[in-house]
Amino acid sequence: LLIEQFVENPQNKIIPEGTKERIRRSLLERVSLEGICRIFDISMPWLLGFMEKTFQSLPENLHASIIAENDEFEVLVLEVDELWNFVGNKKNDQWLWIVMHAETRQILAFHVGNRTKASGEALMAKLPIDLKKSTLFYTDKFSAYFEIIPWKQHSPVGKGSGKTSYIERFNCTIRQRCARLVRKTLSFSKKIANHIGVIKMFICNYNLKSLPV
Numbered sequence: 001l002l003i004e005q006f007v008e009n010p011q012n013k014i015i016p017e018g019t020k021e022r023i024r025r026s027l028l029e030r031v032s033l034e035g036i037c038r039i040f041d042i043s044m045p046w047l048l049g050f051m052e053k054t055f056q057s058l059p060e061n062l063h064a065s066i067i068a069e070n071d072e073f074e075v076l077v078l079e080v081d082e083l084w085n086f087v088g089n090k091k092n093d094q095w096l097w098i099v100m101h102a103e104t105r106q107i108l109a110f111h112v113g114n115r116t117k118a119s120g121e122a123l124m125a126k127l128p129i130d131l132k133k134s135t136l137f138y139t140d141k142f143s144a145y146f147e148i149i150p151w152k153q154h155s156p157v158g159k160g161s162g163k164t165s166y167i168e169r170f171n172c173t174i175r176q177r178c179a180r181l182v183r184k185t186l187s188f189s190k191k192i193a194n195h196i197g198v199i200k201m202f203i204c205n206y207n208l209k210s211l212p213v
Contacts (some may be wrong), residue, residue, distance in 0.1 A: 015042065023047070024054060028202055030179040048194075055197030062200070063207040064106045066131065076135045077102040079167040080123075080145065082115060083174075085181050087189045094192070096174075096181070096199060097123040100167040102138070105210045107170070107203045112196050120148040138163040170206075178202055 015023075019040060026036050037044055066076075083096040097111040097119060109126035113119035124132075132153075139145040141156045157163045175181045180189045180198055189195035 015040075015046075020050070023050065024201075027051065027054075027198060028205055029177065032179065051194060051197060055193075055201060058197075058200050058204050062107055062109070063204045064101075064108050065207070066101050066104065066106055066108060074134065076131065078108070078135055078137050079164045080137055080139045080149075081164060081167045081171060082142070083171045083181070084115075085112075085195075087192050087195050094195065095119065098167060098170070099123065099127060100170060102166055105166055105170070106207050110199065110203060112192070112199065115142075115144070117144045117147050120144040124148055140164065174199075174202055174206075 023036060023040055023042070026039070031039070033044065033047060036042070037047055079100045079102050081098055081100075083098070085094050085096055086092050087094050093114065094112050095115045097113070098107060099109045100107055108131070109123055111119055111123040111126065113122060135153055136155055137145075137149050137153055138155050138157055139149070140159065145154065145156060155163065159168070178198060180195060189198070
């Protein structure tokens with residue numbers, strides 16, 4: 001007599017914490033979601049739910065360690081840049097706006113949106129007010145920056161000046177490490193929430209790895 005046993009939810013299995021940590025690390029590399037499912041023998045619904053919980057747990061300060069209370073005569077130098085990407089298809093442009101502290105290479109704020117003044121303002125709004133009091137912003141010559149940064153604190157420069165070299169290097173790093181941002185890739189984001197979540201996760205991890213000694 002053949003007795004068949006059925007499981008109500010075959011994917012309702014316990015995933016060890018060590019495996020979950022390895023899955024988190026995999027999300028930071030150029031591995032597709034389907035690839036992660038195959039490697040760790042997990043279902044796509046489970047992975048998407050795990051990603052959502054992981055993204056929700058990320059801190060709003062991005063693990064940045066810059067102290068807002070600067071010396072009265074010290075000028076904080078920040079580099080600002082934007083990076084093209086897309087969600088769903090290449091007609092759905094999304095731009096990654098980033099602010100980096102030049103001295104420590106910490107990413108202080110980011111915003112994903114279109115390439116307009118409104119997105120630039122959303123980026124600047126994420127910087128602590130105290131942090132913007134004695135700050136010099138180096139940017140490229142994109143017109144939106146002239147509208148969102150006070151002219152006394154704004155220094156627009158060309159790519160060859162070297163004044164935005166750190167943030168340009170970070171752009172190369174995140175584009176090479178994060179499959180969703182590679183220019184020619186099959187691993188593009190289909191949902192804006194996951195797109196932003198993976199970017200935030202990458203930046204938080206980057207900031208932890210670049211903490212000042």
